[in-house]
Amino acid sequence: MIKQANNYANLHTFIKLKDSEFRKLSLFIYKNYGINIPITKKTLLESRLQKRLKELQLRSFKDYLKIVINEEENKEIVKMIDRVSTNKTDFFREKAHFDFLSEKALVNFLLKDDLKIWCAASSSGEEVYTLGITVEEFIKNNKANFNYSILGTDISTEMLNKGILGIYDEERIQNIPLSLKRKYFLKSKDKAKPVVRVTKELRDKATFKRHNLIENNYPTTTDFDIIFCRNVLIYFDKPTQEKIIMKLCKRLKKGGYFFLGHSESIIGINAPLRQLAHTTYQKI
Numbered sequence: 001m002i003k004q005a006n007n008y009a010n011l012h013t014f015i016k017l018k019d020s021e022f023r024k025l026s027l028f029i030y031k032n033y034g035i036n037i038p039i040t041k042k043t044l045l046e047s048r049l050q051k052r053l054k055e056l057q058l059r060s061f062k063d064y065l066k067i068v069i070n071e072e073e074n075k076e077i078v079k080m081i082d083r084v085s086t087n088k089t090d091f092f093r094e095k096a097h098f099d100f101l102s103e104k105a106l107v108n109f110l111l112k113d114d115l116k117i118w119c120a121a122s123s124s125g126e127e128v129y130t131l132g133i134t135v136e137e138f139i140k141n142n143k144a145n146f147n148y149s150i151l152g153t154d155i156s157t158e159m160l161n162k163g164i165l166g167i168y169d170e171e172r173i174q175n176i177p178l179s180l181k182r183k184y185f186l187k188s189k190d191k192a193k194p195v196v197r198v199t200k201e202l203r204d205k206a207t208f209k210r211h212n213l214i215e216n217n218y219p220t221t222t223d224f225d226i227i228f229c230r231n232v233l234i235y236f237d238k239p240t241q242e243k244i245i246m247k248l249c250k251r252l253k254k255g256g257y258f259f260l261g262h263s264e265s266i267i268g269i270n271a272p273l274r275q276l277a278h279t280t281y282q283k284i
């Protein structure tokens with residue numbers, strides 16, 4: 001009887017995150033993942049982690065901190081990052097970049113035989129598949145013959161798994177032109193579940209891997225022709241942004257293209273890049 005009452009309390013009680021616990025947790029997230037969570041976001045962190053604490057049947061953030069900070073396998077840390085990071089993304093988000101690729105950049109790869117693209121911070125895969133559609137369309141429209149592959153990396157395993165599956169609610173593709181929808185998405189036969197799946201042809205061109213941008217390692221030994229790193233640097237402070245940009249530039253081929261999110265820039269960072277258009281750069 002007592003046990004039942006306790007479980008009830010555990011399921012329905014809002015667990016408070018004390019300021020001291022917040023400081024410890026945010027410092028830990030910053031040191032290990034470069035994600036800066038200011039005190040103004042305390043309530044957000046507190047509410048995003050409620051469900052996880054309840055799943056683990058914990059009664060306080062003190063107990064949660066013990067697990068996160070002391071565990072060796074990092075499994076809980078991965079789950080925590082899934083909850084605290086913002087995964088907002090979309091097909092053809094910031095379309096100007098995809099227009100730039102089709103109209104100006106891809107023509108430079110006509111004579112090459114293998115185009116390598118890295119989509120760092122790929123979230124649930126929409127950006128990877130938009131790149132795939134853009135390249136496929138370019139190849140078809142220009143009767144080109146080059147091979148290509150796209151690597152999508154993210155810190156969130158939950159998002160990576162969505163990308164691997166390539167299944168999305170149908171409403172997510174409502175703004176894509178019908179001709180592209182028909183070519184690159186398959187509708188589910190189940191009318192009760194309005195979802196679409198990216199075609200196998202496109203999925204086969206994509207590989208997804210977990211990779212933390214602030215660590216010093218790389219997800220592969222490949223050098224890339226195009227790197228997308230959009231809408232993730234905003235979460236980091238300037239020194240971390242610089243470190244990430246320099247790291248990505250090392251894997252970008254000379255003449256290769258580099259793209260940032262609409263509110264990000266390389267101002268004040270001594271990167272080997274020249275600006276071609278808004279948030280669009282080329283390695284020098």
Ligand SMILES: C[S@@+](CC[C@H](N)C(=O)[O-])C[C@H]1O[C@@H](n2cnc3c(N)ncnc32)[C@H](O)[C@@H]1O
Pocket residue numbers: 033034035085086087088089090093120121122123124127153154155156159211212213214229230231232235261
């Ligand atoms: C707002 S989404 C942007 C997705 C996509 N690039 C776009 O512009 O639509 C940010 C993504 O960055 C990922 N992320 C956050 N910190 C990261 C890190 N340290 N390393 C790699 N990915 C990270 C998050 O998991 C999330 O999926």
